[in-house]
Amino acid sequence: MSDVARTFTRAILGRQLLTGIGGFCAIALLAPNLIVLDWPMTKKVLVIGAALAVVAWGLCLLVTLLRIHKHRALLRVLSGGAATVRAQDYGDLASLPSAITLRTFVVGSIVAFASLVPGVRPEKLDQGRAISLLCLSITIVGAASLIQYVLLRGATVRLLELVPIEPITTLLESQELHQIPRRRLLQKFLIAVVAPVALVGVGAVLTTHAHMRTLTEQSRKNTALLLAKIALDPGPGQGNKNAREDAVAAAAEHGFLARITGPRRDGDPNLRRETDGELVLSVPLEEGQADVRFTAELDPAVTTEGVGIALAFVLIAALLGVLIGQAIASDLKLATHRVRLLGTESVLRGATQIARPARFELVARLGRAIEVLAERFRIFAGAQERALEAQEAAQRMRGLLFASVSHDLKSPLNAILGFAELVGREELTASQRESLELIANRGRELLALIESILDTARVEAGQLTLMPRATEVALLTTEAVRRARELAGDAQSEVVVEIAEGLPTIPVDPAYAARAIAVVVAHAIRTAAADASSRAVRVRALRPAQPGQAVRIDVELGSRNTTRAELDALFARRATSRGRGLTLGLSLARSIMELHGGSVKVEDTPDGAPVVQCVLPLVIPGSRPRLSSKPALG
Structure with missing residues (x-):
């Protein structure tokens, strides 16, 4: 893994861990107060919640690593390596925070649902409180996901700063064509406005539900206590079995199941919660012990009313978010249009x-x-x-x-x-x-x-003024080879000249054209003389592929030690270790060929020896040609 990929991966995982810890701490601080849990139940909830949080973060870690692994080629390019990437790959990298955040929310929500599974849910935590805890956990996971998105976006933006401007420009133009930025702006404004309102709404509903449930439990506990004291304990010597049975039957109609469980046990009335979530109040009587079983479920209409109010505020917030997003998008569109103009x-x-x-x-x-x-x-x-x-x-x-x-x-x-x-x-x-x-x-x-x-x-x-006139290709090539031998000086190598038959005359300045080709041939002679394993230098004048095009004179270097990149550098006036005094001459030769309307190009041959292709047109150019690289005197 490259340094850039390693640093980016550590930044992403570190931010995920930070938001995960923050979300768990928020649940641990808010759940006891919003859902009204006693301390023993709070400890059990925290232990199970910590275990589920570890599982959730481990799954998120795996999902994130797999997602980052898909961008390994792009990260290798940003590290200075070689790989083939498309402009769309940078767009996929820019959408990485959204993808990771969505997967984190989904994984966290699925793991949170495990708290409802029997065996995972703490004993004596009733179904209503368990559902309230689940809703609170999912809401806080969503809020933490928004914070995580902001942090991951910052790390990704710093990575995108390493990207060249060309692919980013291409990507932005493509997205602008499909109006993707406008849609994303509306989506982000919608989420940014709706999420806090939804969090506050869910918190308000849960808080109201929990406190009303607590008040209901207290009220029904007092009712059960009065039932046991008055109906089941008529006093010494006043026992009436039929009256007691009638009282028990009447209490059952209101959700109180009362019965005498045995001899009297000393102590205060004791309230306990069964595994099925029902409450049992044990009350000592004068002539025995009574247990009153009841539930404290709220009327669904109470919860529905709170949920309806919360949804109404969420819808209002969504409408405001859309309106604000459209207004900002309109301003940005106007600004973008003026910038383009x-x-x-x-x-x-x-x-x-x-x-x-x-x-x-x-x-x-x-x-x-x-x-x-x-x-x-x-x-x-x-x-x-x-x-x-x-x-x-x-x-x-x-x-x-x-x-x-x-x-x-x-x-x-x-x-x-x-x-x-x-x-x-x-x-x-x-x-x-x-x-x-x-x-x-x-x-x-x-x-x-x-x-x-x-x-x-x-x-x-x-x-520089050229005086072109009709010139035989054979005479031009022969004169160029003769001058090349003089330019090569002491460096001598075999030169093989091949001239195709029936070549047309070309309109060139004989002196300048011959000197330009001679410089190329002289360089080939020098490189061949310095290489013991070199072959003969070949100068070939070729028939044009189609009538009316051009004549091409190829100079094939006999040495394989000279590379195509080195020759391109010499023709572009960039000195190399073996350029010697011909560096200026080669760049000038290219300029002279282009002033004739021709060109100079370096190609590779199958055996590895480069060949310089000098192309001269058959027609004099109508205007002064533009030079691809002008020779300079320093």
């Missing part, structure tokens, strides 16, 4: 009003922030425009400087080369001739470099 030209003109007036201060602040950002962009754009103008002026001055210096260098260098040629006609010793050839070769290399600098300065200034 805000282009570079309008910003430069100073038209930066976004969302005023707005009904909500939040949207108004967002609009003002965008306006401030647009104003700063306008200032930055103006400064950048002035900087570009200054840069272009500096480039023109630098080009003129290099052109002047190059001309001054060419004159004495031509004299040196001419003198070396004259000396070479004399009779010389072997060592003298070798030294003279070294001077001539290095002089020609220096002359080629000066010409490259001079032509690069012209390309930078946009002043």
Whole structure:
């Protein structure tokens, strides 16, 4: 697991544990007071509740890990690894908090229902209180889930900040097309408003129900006590069996089952709750012991009335949430529309009003922030425009400087080369001739470099003028190979030239086109000479695939040590460890080919040796072609 995935997983699980502990503490604090539980019953409820909470959190942990595991490829990409992801994958990651929160609520609610199962439910906890405890637990789990969503959303947003802007922009445009943000905004406002009202409503209903139940129990306990004292204990010497039976029968009609259980036991009346939830009051009498069994169930109409009032408030809150959500969505839609209309030209003109007036201060602040950002962009754009103008002026001055210096260098260098040629006609010793050839070769290399600098300065200034004329491909290729051998200097390697038959003439400047191809061939010769396992350099002039397209001259490097990426870097004017003095020449060669309306592309061959494809059109371009990468003098 990558560092990003590990950190994100720990953050998600930590927040889940935090909200789980908070929810359990809320239930532990509220349940005894809202449901009116005595201390012995509270201890049993807390023990069983803690066990169920551990089970629920373990299941939530498993579900969360499985959900995060689905995003392992995306997390690997955000860690700097290699994997294929779609823009929709980022959308799935953004919806992770909602998915985890929903599953947490479902798992917590299912585990809470286990508290009603016999054997799990505490003994002597009646069915009514058990249901009330279940409703309270589910309500608090829902409230804790909202808090968990906010915390998980924060962790996910920090992770999404690592995502490049392009896939996020694509995702937002796709969601905007289907109006997904508007629907989600309404849903979130609805939940944010309804959930607190529902929590308060459920709490109020449970509190009212519990206290009325307690009062009912106390009232029926007093009634049972009076029944036992008056009806079942007529006093010494006053026993009347028929009267006692009539009293028991009358009490049974009102839900009190009374009977004499045996001899009298000393002590105060004792109230206990049976496992079935019924209450039993044991009362000592003058002539025995009486047990009165009764229930304290409330009239369903009382609970129904409270639930109805709570639902009415929830519906009102839902209506208000929808209305507020629609209003905010409308303001945001207006602000978004104005932002989309805000282009570079309008910003430069100073038209930066976004969302005023707005009904909500939040949207108004967002609009003002965008306006401030647009104003700063306008200032930055103006400064950048002035900087570009200054840069272009500096480039023109630098080009003129290099052109002047190059001309001054060419004159004495031509004299040196001419003198070396004259000396070479004399009779010389072997060592003298070798030294003279070294001077001539290095002089020609220096002359080629000066010409490259001079032509690069012209390309930078946009002043390189080509004089195309119809040229035979065979003559152009032969001249390029000859110049390449001179440029390669001491590095020599076999060059195989293959020219297809019936090639048409092409409109090129023979001098510049031959020099551009020669630089490519010279680089191939140098790399082949430095590799003992290299093959011959191949220069192939190919027939156009279809009439009227172009002529392609392929230069296949004999060495496999030079990679396609390295050649692309050289043609783009990025120096490499083996570029040497041809780095500027290769970028200039590419520019010359593009000025002819052609192109230079590097491809791989099946055996691993790269091939440079120089394409020259059969028709002179109507306007000056745009250069893909302009050579620079530094």
